Amino acid sequence: MTQRTTANTDIEGATPALKAFFTDALGIPKEAELGRLGNFMRWRFQDWQGTALECPEVRLQEPTCTTIDLLEASNQYFHRGPEVFGKFVNITDAYNVVVNILTSEVSSRKPQVYKQAETSTVAEVEQRPSTIIQQELTRYVEKTINHLFESAEEQYFENGMESDFSRELVSLVEKYGNLAMSEISYLITCGRVDEEVASEALHWLGRIDDASTHGWRLWVLEKSLSSKSPVVRDGAALGLVYMGDAHAMQYIKKAIEQETITELRYDLQGALKELEASLNAIPTTDDKKA
Amino acid sequence: MPFLLRTIKKRRWDKEAWLKEGKAKANALGDLQPKENKLSFWHVHDDKSNLYQVVAAIAAGRDVPEKFDYALFDQNLLKKISVGIDQTAGDSFHKEADEHWHRDTVNLSAEDVAEIANIIMEHGIKDRIWPREIARLVKQEVNSGAIDVNPLKEKLKQRGHDNWLE
Numbered sequence: 175m176t177q178r179t180t181a182n183t184d185i186e187g188a189t190p191a192l193k194a195f196f197t198d199a200l201g202i203p204k205e206a207e208l209g210r211l212g213n214f215m216r217w218r219f220q221d222w223q224g225t226a227l228e229c230p231e232v233r234l235q236e237p238t239c240t241t242i243d244l245l246e247a248s249n250q251y252f253h254r255g256p257e258v259f260g261k262f263v264n265i266t267d268a269y270n271v272v273v274n275i276l277t278s279e280v281s282s283r284k285p286q287v288y289k290q291a292e293t294s295t296v297a298e299v300e301q302r303p304s305t306i307i308q309q310e311l312t313r314y315v316e317k318t319i320n321h322l323f324e325s326a327e328e329q330y331f332e333n334g335m336e337s338d339f340s341r342e343l344v345s346l347v348e349k350y351g352n353l354a355m356s357e358i359s360y361l362i363t364c365g366r367v368d369e370e371v372a373s374e375a376l377h378w379l380g381r382i383d384d385a386s387t388h389g390w391r392l393w394v395l396e397k398s399l400s401s402k403s404p405v406v407r408d409g410a411a412l413g414l415v416y417m418g419d420a421h422a423m424q425y426i427k428k429a430i431e432q433e434t435i436t437e438l439r440y441d442l443q444g445a446l447k448e449l450e451a452s453l454n455a456i457p458t459t460d461d462k463k464a
Numbered sequence: 465m466p467f468l469l470r471t472i473k474k475r476r477w478d479k480e481a482w483l484k485e486g487k488a489k490a491n492a493l494g495d496l497q498p499k500e501n502k503l504s505f506w507h508v509h510d511d512k513s514n515l516y517q518v519v520a521a522i523a524a525g526r527d528v529p530e531k532f533d534y535a536l537f538d539q540n541l542l543k544k545i546s547v548g549i550d551q552t553a554g555d556s557f558h559k560e561a562d563e564h565w566h567r568d569t570v571n572l573s574a575e576d577v578a579e580i581a582n583i584i585m586e587h588g589i590k591d592r593i594w595p596r597e598i599a600r601l602v603k604q605e606v607n608s609g610a611i612d613v614n615p616l617k618e619k620l621k622q623r624g625h626d627n628w629l630e
Contacts, residue, residue, distance in 0.1 A: 330494075330497075333471060333473065333526070333530050333531070333532065333533060334523065334526030334527060334528055334529070334530030334532075335526055335527050336527045336528075336619075373475075381528070404475055404478065405475045408474070408475050412531060415531075415594070415595070416595075435478050435479075436479070437474065437477075437478045437479070437590070438475070438478060441474065441592055444592060444594060445594075447594075448594040448595070448596060451596060452596065455596075
């Protein structure tokens with residue numbers, strides 16, 4: 175008899191697409207919603223922290239995470255209905271769903287390699303039938319982004335200046351789109367990277383002009399306004415200013431109300447004013463015609 | 465009472481409950497990295513009449529119009545710790561700023577740097593100017609001829625739309 179892991183599901187913190195997915199997992203699946211999420215879920219074990227010990231059926235070992243096909247996950251686990259929620263430990267984003275999965279199921283999976291992934295883009299991979307290649311690409315992007323953030327801890331970031339880190343970050347997001355955003359979001363929202371690096375990443379994410387990743391970038395920026403680190407909260411506010419999306423205003427207002435550091439609250443108020451001014455300055459269609 | 469200006473990252477200078485009064489956080493030293501035992505500052509007049517010209521001078525050297533965090537403090541406070549101040553040539557694209565307003569504090573010990581950090585923490589004004597205002601200030605100095613637009617970084621010149629500085 176095994177002890178069931180206590181559920182700690184934070185669906186309110188999930189992306190809109192992920193919320194839709196869970197809603198559908200309990201009701202009628204919609205392929206369109208699955209498509210918006212991408213093709214994979216990643217099952218992480220290193221995030222269990224405490225809860226794993228309550229679950230003797232799991233033996234933590236390396237590798238501590240695996241990536242599986244989303245449809246496969248849906249077929250294997252989500253058909254069980256509402257009980258599935260009892261198995262969720264944490265939700266970080268569409269790709270990073272931490273669940274109670276038997277280690278034996280993880281270890282029985284074939285080892286994945288990174289070959290071919292380095293030269294592939296999302297668009298190229300989507301044209302191939304093999305999900306294995308997609309998995310390789312996913313893991314390659316995760317590994318690359320992890321390395322990028324780790325190596326950035328040694329860098330000094332000067333205000334207003336590009337760095338090797340910012341150039342590579344922007345390049346990866348432009349090349350791998352939401353696949354890259356998934357990993358970046360995970361690292362930042364779970365506090366797995368240095369706060370100065372996270373802050374730098376956030377404000378450059380706000381500067382990227384790319385509609386395909388807009389939703390992800392907006393989400394991670396808004397989410398980061400409630401980070402434990404004031405440096406990260408500040409970087410998130412800056413990123414939202416650069417992004418210029420009116421949706422962020424409600425989140426910045428909430429962050430102002432909750433901010434306990436006087437100086438940062440003042441800067442968050444400044445960010446709100448700057449965002450409002452930017453939005454008011456955007457020419458309307460009539461202005462453009464004139 | 466002339467001022468000295470230094471660019472900073474504001475979050476390094478936020479007050480913390482655990483911090484003793486008048487003391488800077490260790491992280492604040494990240495904004496005071498000496499080169500050849502010197503720290504670079506910019507002179508700001510008593511009435512701060514050249515403050516925004518100095519800000520524009522520094523901002524014009526950046527890759528992108530970015531928020532501008534700075535600390536401003538009374539230059540005379542450095543007399544307490546006997547730090548020498550030399551007028552030296554600046555390295556911006558603003559002719560007047562480079563010729564007249566750049567300063568180096570020289571022959572600094574590690575203790576001096578820590579003391580400067582404490583002075584900024586206790587007496588300095590820490591402020592932020594947002595990107596839209598930075599863009600306006602740079603454009604103003606370009607239009608007045610104080611800043612030559614040609615050597616500026618391409619990305620800065622492109623900001624949002626072409627030729628915004630013209």
